[in-house]
Amino acid sequence: MVQKKKEGALTAEEKPIVKALLKRGWRNQDIQHLLNRERIATINSARITEVKKNSELKPASDDAVDFFIVKKNAYDPVTGLNFYDDERLIRSREAMILAVQSFNSPVLRFKAEQFAVQSNIAWTYLLHEYFERKVGKIVGKDGRSLLLSQMIKRREFPLSRGVANNIRDMIDIRDNVEHKILRRSDKNFFSLFQANCLNFDKSICELFGERLSLQNELSIALQFTKLDFTQTVELQKFDIPEHIETLNAELHNRLTEEERGDLDYRFRVVYTLDHTSKSKAHFEFIQPGSDEGKQIHSILEKRVIADEQYPYKPARAAKLIAEKSGREFTSHNHTQAWRRYKIRPSSDAKDRSQTDKDFCIFHPSHGDYTYNDAWIDFVVDKIALDREYLDLKAVRFR
Template identity: 75%
Template sequence: MVKRNSAGALTSEEKPIVKALLKKGWRNQDIQHLLNKGRVATINAARITEVKSDQSIKSSREEDVDFFIRKKDSYDPVTGLNLYDDERLIRAREAMILAVQSFNSPTLRFKAEQFAVQSNIAWTYLLHEYYNREGVKIVGKDGRSLLLSQMIKRHDFPLSAGVANNIRDMIDIRDTVEHNLLRRSDVKFFGLFQASCLNFDKAICQLFGDRVSLRSDLSIALQFTKVNFSQLIELQKFDIPEHIEALDARIDQRLSKEEKADLDYRFRVVYMLEASSKSKSHFQFIQPGSDEGKEIHNILEKRVIADDDYPYKPSQAAKLIRERSGKKFSSHNHTQAWKRYRVRPASNAKSRDQTDKEFCIFHKTHGDYTYNDAWVDFIAEKISDEAEFDRLKSTK
């Protein structure tokens, strides 16, 4: 959290300031208003009166009073940050905002380069401020401050391993762009960049309080064309330099499968082109670990859908449903089930791949559908109710 003077009393520094302001003819309520800027626990008027009656308190110098007023007037009313006390945090926020704005700008061509450089600056300032407040010396005897690459390797690094891995890759990308051209590498690193943004906002809130979040300062970028991923892949064949492909391979090889699946490391979104209700038809960014994130598993996924996740053909699924429910359940009943619960389209549908991914997927290569254990359990539970089983068997 952002550390402020939380005690409802004047500090030894403030008392001489108050004495000087009283001599200048300031009213008690005006001094009280000035002192309470940026304070967690405000002081009351009695504290001003105490200073007025205490003859042992000497007035501050004129220049000290002027600086005190300037510093008090430098609080951001939204974030609570002060230009003099929180300069690193202010710079960290601005650097990340610049990184995102540069990447989202339709007129700039050096998107990956700009983001890589600015985000490294943002993370460096953020961690410098954290370690400085923890009493760690961030500047050595040689006058050089702790490097970002050093801070993510410390035993007391305050964030997750996924965040550290993401930052390490951002450092590699930055080091590469300092000496080489990236051409159109923006898409290739988008997942890393998006994870860096989400990690940064989560980290700054975790370490310094929710008031300093960037959520209200940034928005989703709009565009004039539809995203055509097949075209993007074709473009990358010609526009990604060899040294960038080598960097991407190096990044990919040094992490385990579990580390690469960490959403703190690389952000992934699955876009489902399906009809939806008005309330769910807009973009939503949801934390994967939350209850809502787990429920909307077909929008945000931590894993890639694979054939192994849907191993059962219709006849196999019907057999398992019979075994788990203890009821007579035929392949015909299975057809009635997917029709009743609408988990896949009809065989003559134009878009045969529009399935309910919670239970079923379509295989374009051999033109059939397979089902998973969740589907078997779902139907077995449904037909345990005789009335529901009768309704299912009447489905046409």
């Protein structure tokens, strides 16, 4: 048997409003449409007819009716938030949007300050709304509204320790970077900022509904320079003021290794060349708590590169290429091949590990390179396709 959906009922406040709207000449269907705006349990026309027949019910004042209409028209059609009922959540979302936009802006220089300040505002509004709905008040014994630093320590705090640790760092960063010289240390906090964004979006959805997600309103920032990961790592070693280095040390040392590894605390983009070349690599942002995020997190704890995935030393690789291609192929030809297709650096390169992991890896423990089956097949295919080499006794890669 199909259970009939429960209908809504008019509240004591709404009945006099309906009576006044009827007195103004509103039709039943128009009143019904107004009342059901963003209403969970909608009412039907019969409820309005009941009010119409109730001669003892007094209509609401003109001011009350006018405010009711204004309030009903103040719902955001995307989020369902009402400016009068949900002002904190509206301000919370806007503060986080400002935090991200200021950090992503190519012309703004005060990125860390802007993000830290705005994200603190965003989290404060969000948690104030949660605590008022859950506990009933957001005012401490001193008569002041609860501080963000106080709310993350309360027993009723609804989020994980990793989220709390990340918010605590945002508070400390805000307090330490305001009105101070940062030079180029903004990027030093990027992983914390990214985690803060993901945590905020996840938290506001879990606490107040999926419609409040910011994912459709913010996008990844584009840039006009090619992102070179080696250069980025080198850049982080320089131009960091002493007080920022001190702050980094404090943030790092007060957590356990397990807490520092929490994806809710610090977001990590794992850029790996273990299974792809640089030209094929790309970023993908995934919520740490999602099924895919948990799967990736568990995979990252395993050793990805295994010797059995790249089992062939150069001489063995050359022999297999000769066997599969049916042509003469020496170790010298093999050297010509990896040079031509640039799958590994030269032996005197500063960083010998920058190989094309589709085909080859470097072993720092014994200082040599090994190759996989994909490399064997790749070279064999090149030999078969290159008609220039078919009449030569040996294959040349120049």
